[in-house]
Amino acid sequence: MSTGRVLPTAVDRPYKYLWLEWEPEFSVLTARICVKPIQCYSLAAMAELQQVFNDITANPGLVRHFVMASGVRDVFNFGGDLSLFVLLVRARDLDSLKLYARRCVDLVWWLENAAQIGVHTTALVQGDTLGGGLESALLHHNVIFERRAQAGYPEVLFNLFPGMGAWHLTVRKGGFAIANDMILSGQIYTAEQLHRAGLVDLVVEDGQGEAALEKVVRSAHPKLRGILAALQARRIAAPIAYESLQTVVEHWAVSALRLKDRDLRLMERLARAQVRKVGGAGEGAVEEIKKIELDTAWGFERTGLSEWSTLT
Amino acid sequence: MAIQSNDRLLATTMRHPAILRADVTQPFFIDLVSLTDEARRAFETNPRVLQIVADGLSVERYRQLLLELYHVVWHFNPTCAAAASRLGDEHAEIRYFLYDHMMEEKGHEEWVVNDLEVVGVGRQGVRQHRPSNALLALNGYNYWAADRRNPCSVLGMVYALEVIASVYGGPIAAAIKESLLLDDERGISFISSHVTMDAEHMAELRVVMNKVSDSGAKEAIIESTIFNFEHFTRLLEAI
Numbered sequence: 001m002s003t004g005r006v007l008p009t010a011v012d013r014p015y016k017y018l019w020l021e022w023e024p025e026f027s028v029l030t031a032r033i034c035v036k037p038i039q040c041y042s043l044a045a046m047a048e049l050q051q052v053f054n055d056i057t058a059n060p061g062l063v064r065h066f067v068m069a070s071g072v073r074d075v076f077n078f079g080g081d082l083s084l085f086v087l088l089v090r091a092r093d094l095d096s097l098k099l100y101a102r103r104c105v106d107l108v109w110w111l112e113n114a115a116q117i118g119v120h121t122t123a124l125v126q127g128d129t130l131g132g133g134l135e136s137a138l139l140h141h142n143v144i145f146e147r148r149a150q151a152g153y154p155e156v157l158f159n160l161f162p163g164m165g166a167w168h169l170t171v172r173k174g175g176f177a178i179a180n181d182m183i184l185s186g187q188i189y190t191a192e193q194l195h196r197a198g199l200v201d202l203v204v205e206d207g208q209g210e211a212a213l214e215k216v217v218r219s220a221h222p223k224l225r226g227i228l229a230a231l232q233a234r235r236i237a238a239p240i241a242y243e244s245l246q247t248v249v250e251h252w253a254v255s256a257l258r259l260k261d262r263d264l265r266l267m268e269r270l271a272r273a274q275v276r277k278v279g280g281a282g283e284g285a286v287e288e289i290k291k292i293e294l295d296t297a298w299g300f301e302r303t304g305l306s307e308w309s310t311l312t
Numbered sequence: 313m314a315i316q317s318n319d320r321l322l323a324t325t326m327r328h329p330a331i332l333r334a335d336v337t338q339p340f341f342i343d344l345v346s347l348t349d350e351a352r353r354a355f356e357t358n359p360r361v362l363q364i365v366a367d368g369l370s371v372e373r374y375r376q377l378l379l380e381l382y383h384v385v386w387h388f389n390p391t392c393a394a395a396a397s398r399l400g401d402e403h404a405e406i407r408y409f410l411y412d413h414m415m416e417e418k419g420h421e422e423w424v425v426n427d428l429e430v431v432g433v434g435r436q437g438v439r440q441h442r443p444s445n446a447l448l449a450l451n452g453y454n455y456w457a458a459d460r461r462n463p464c465s466v467l468g469m470v471y472a473l474e475v476i477a478s479v480y481g482g483p484i485a486a487a488i489k490e491s492l493l494l495d496d497e498r499g500i501s502f503i504s505s506h507v508t509m510d511a512e513h514m515a516e517l518r519v520v521m522n523k524v525s526d527s528g529a530k531e532a533i534i535e536s537t538i539f540n541f542e543h544f545t546r547l548l549e550a551i
Binding site for chain 1: 350356
């Protein structure tokens with residue numbers, strides 16, 4: 001499977017945050033998201049992704065396989081734009097939080113319905129992914145993780161919850177107990193743990209993600225019509241309703257507005273940790289979350305002095 | 313005429329990289345956030361800003377930053393006053409917002425002076441500081457926009473500065489405090505105190521922004537926000 005650089009005209013647009021690749025043999029469109037310094041779903045990146053989805057929908061049969069991947073080394077996606085959340089929460093702007101959430105749900109809904117428009121989807125996760133990033137990965141028909149990739153829903157650590165489909169998707173793939181554990185603990189999981197929980201379909205060695213993707217596409221392509229029909233039937237058997245997604249994001253927006261200054265400062269701390277990692281001077285957001293977990297579990301109980309207490 | 317104005321608003325926003333549509337039926341603050349998000353992220357992702365957030369500043373560069381900030385603060389109220397004096401009666405609520413805001417900001421340049429004293433710069437040094445070209449351009453634009461462009465453009469300046477203070481002020485203050493081993497809030501009182509104070513202002517600003525209905529004013533506010541983000545970035549690059 002060779003990746004061509006020439007995109008079909010129908011999807012060829014100048015994007016700032018997406019790198020599109022086209023593989024003509026199996027009609028595979030790969031979108032690599034690249035938002036720096038923190039790989040996240042910024043408003044502009046989401047607008048570009050929505051444009052790609054609109055182009056695919058407007059040209060039935062052109063794209064048979066859609067692949068979501070990352071253009072940033074060691075990170076798949078960290079989900080929501082934390083600095084935008086801080087801005088909107090401090091402005092007490094419920095309307096804009098809902099607007100952001102609705103744009104997320106529109107993307108969720110397109111991926112949820114991809115089989116119906118004849119598109120088979122795969123997430124290729126070659127680095128850490130958190131919150132909305134994990135939600136977006138789980139939406140795909142196939143989820144491939146490289147072994148080093150870690151993931152989780154850390155939102156509860158700053159008194160929020162993942163609102164863009166986490167409950168729906170995690171319950172559907174892993175079951176209620178797994179969803180409960182992941183969302184309420186805020187813990188970070190290894191690729192292997194996520195595979196055992198049924199959330200990840202395939203774990204491959206580091207650097208083997210592209211080869212695994214090719215195998216998945218090659219294997220699915222000859223029986224694509226059957227797979228897509230089965231996936232549509234899966235949606236009927238385990239449906240996710242648009243209204244339900246909307247209701248949850250409305251609740252998410254209201255909950256976000258209740259965040260306290262301490263919670264916002266914790267978000268800033270995570271963002272800063274990631275910035276330091278990009279600058280080569282730190283361990284990044286995932287390690288920072290682990291420190292916060294330990295801090296919460298031990299530091300405060302044992303000494304009453306933790307980084308949490310300094311945030312108040 | 314209304315349609316032409318809305319077209320102009322769209323034309324302004326389409327000139328900028330954030331290809332997001334303005335929706336005249338929704339509150340203006342949402343459009344402002346969406347249509348200027350690229351400029352905000354350009355500030356956030358500027359290598360110099362990233363470096364400050366990651367590593368803080370040397371004492372010399374922090375002095376430079378405070379000296380520049382002194383002139384931002386010192387010209388903030390006169391710019392607001394210039395805008396308030398030109399706002400028509402139909403914008404009485406914006407005028408009152410500016411009056412209240414000026415009262416709250418009055419004297420804050422002294423906080424900068426106090427921080428400067430902690431890091432070894434006396435009043436003489438403050439008086440002798442010549443603002444950078446980036447700062448002259450920023451202040452010059454804000455006076456010109458209030459005077460000639462549209463007095464409502466001042467809200468773009470207020471929005472950009474409050475986003476910078478309330479969203480990025482915390483991490484920047486924490487980084488500077490760590491890098492200079494400063495105790496408590498001594499030396500960083502201006503930046504630290506504006507994190508929470510400007511959060512309150514942001515909420516008030518959103519309310520007043522949502523009362524702006526005329527398209528010419530909206531266009532001027534968006535332009536001013538983008539300009540202020542861009543030139544505040546230049547200011548940080550210059551220190």
